[in-house]
Amino acid sequence: MLKIDRQKFIEKELHMYGSVLISDMSLKLNCSEETIRRDLKDLEAHNKLKRIHGGAFLPDADDKGAPTYLRETFLSKEKEELASYTIKNYIKENDTIMLDCSTTCLTLAQQLFITNIKVTIITNSLRIFNLFGKQSSAVKLIAIGGSFRQRASSFVGYQATDALSHYLADKCFISCPAVDLTHGLVDNNLNESQIRKSYIEHSRQHFLIADHTKFSDTADYVITKLENINLVISDRKLPEVWEETLKNCNLPIRYC
Template identity: 70%
Template sequence: MLKIDRQKHLEEELHTYGSILISTMSQKLNCSEETIRRDLKEMESQNKLKRIHGGAFLPDADDKGAPVQLRETFFSQEKERLAACAINRFIKEGDTIFLDCSTTCLTLAKELVQRNQKMIIITNSLRIINLFSNQSSNLKLISLGGTFRQRSNSFTGYQTTDAISYYIADKCFISNSAIDLTHGLLDNNMSESQVRKAFISQSRKHYLVADHTKFSDTAEYKITDLKDIDMIITDKRLPDVWEDKLQQCNIPICYC
């Protein structure tokens, strides 16, 4: 297949589904994954898409983050390791916890459902809520309503943040889009940033659970300063500049 035809097909898939996987497209188009990567790189330079680990997507005007369906496909082993570490070291039976709509917190919730310990989970994530649909569990679920965001499969808006204000959780677990040395925790969507900010405001302990790539990424909306985080849980050793900054802020790092 000619490059022009291949890229036309990639563009059609993106406009149909919003995101594509390199592995899937290489099978569909009967070419190597490296060929698809080169095509996506060229198309990104033409502002036709945004590349991400393992695929590409179409950013919209209000949210430049990847759709949840795409985010679920990468760093799955790292997320499982982070989730197990967070549960084993920082969650105990009887806790009330906030979980955001990240795929990292979804992985954490799946592990909690399997362990079936007595605790309360409060979330705005539809995917976490759906874990309880056929589950007889010791876990109690409190779901937060609001305006549904298909891109993240979550509920946001003033109804969500108003509902959060009625609760005080022992701990919140946040896995936002990016962490910045100067500006702190950042998000790709303003409404989602307000939900995460409310989680932090209404909980006693604040845990940032993030793979190493988020410490070199960027986003447009501020959630809160680094000083408002009590613990960072990540998968790889951070650069010295980050370790120095977190030491200045008295934020311990848990490497999993």
């Protein structure tokens, strides 16, 4: 198939489903995954899509984040290692914790569900709500409602931030879309950035759990400065510029 025909097919799939996986396109078009990667790179250069590791999606003008089901396919092993390390070292019995709507925090919740640690979770994530609705668990769940954001399966808006204002958690765990050298934690969605900001305001300790790719990405909405975080947890050693930046902010980093 010619390049122009492949790319037209990819665009059609994107407009039909909102996102595509490289592996799926490779099978459907009977070509290598590397060929699909080049096609996606070309299409992104023409502002036809937004690439993500493993696929691509159509960003919305007001919501540039990748859909949850697409993000779940990316770095699943690393997220499991981050979650396991975090639970082992930074979550204790009877803690009250806040978890955002990231797939990293969803993985953290899944491991809490399996280990059955007695904690209270406050979250705006529908995926986490559904996880603990399956069967009896030692976890106490507090659901933060509001306007439903389909792309992230989360609840946002003034109802959500107002509800959060009534709580004070021991710890919050944030895994935002990107971390910026100058501006700190940043988000793809304004409403979601306000939720994450509220988690930080209404918790005693603030943990950033971020795989290495988030330190080379960017986003549009500021959540908080690095100085307002107590600890960074990542999956592999960061570039020297990041190590130096975190050191200057007196912000320790731990690798799982």
